[in-house]
Amino acid sequence: MMPTLFVTDWSGKEHVVEGRAGTSVMESIRSAGIDDLAAICGGCCSCATCHVYVDAEWLAKLPEQEEDEYELVSDTSVYKETSRLSCQLPVSDALDGLRLTIAPEDG
Template identity: 40%
Template sequence: MAKITYIEHDGTEHSVDAKNGSSVMEAAIRENVPGIDADCGGACACATCHVYVDASFMDKVGAPNDMEQSMLDFAEGVESNSRLSCQITVKDDLDGLIVRMPESQT
């Protein structure tokens, strides 16, 4: 299990306990975190779960695969630390993960 902190664009924080094997998106949906809409349900077919990963966790979450990168190409405000939260699998070494939501998802 990992504690994940989601930060809305206005600075509001939501910390949740996420089960290993679930996605960062699934944990947000389960806890009703605003700004993670997940319109496609985690199928990597939209970008409504776009997040900015804290720099200290970039190596742990890794780079997006080709399919995720294609979806990020349609997202607003993409940065070098952008990921789709549906594509980040929760594991013990993500304990303390911080993700921020872009302004477009408020």
């Protein structure tokens, strides 16, 4: 069974996305054809264009945020306490049902 991710885009539409173990949440969102997630650096944790807001109840289930990810995401004008970079979230069965919203563009 593949984990199901619920992704809300900029227009407020919720997409049901099948996650693939061994990939990142970012890759699953891009594979689903959701263009609001730019992911310009391709998952190298260097651009913050895969910024998402994770529903609060999921935060404790995610891997701890590394310092470089925190610095990138917290420097954006749209930062929230639930902000993460989707390239830094590996898809696993533990994330089945994960709900997140694509953050608006910075600036």
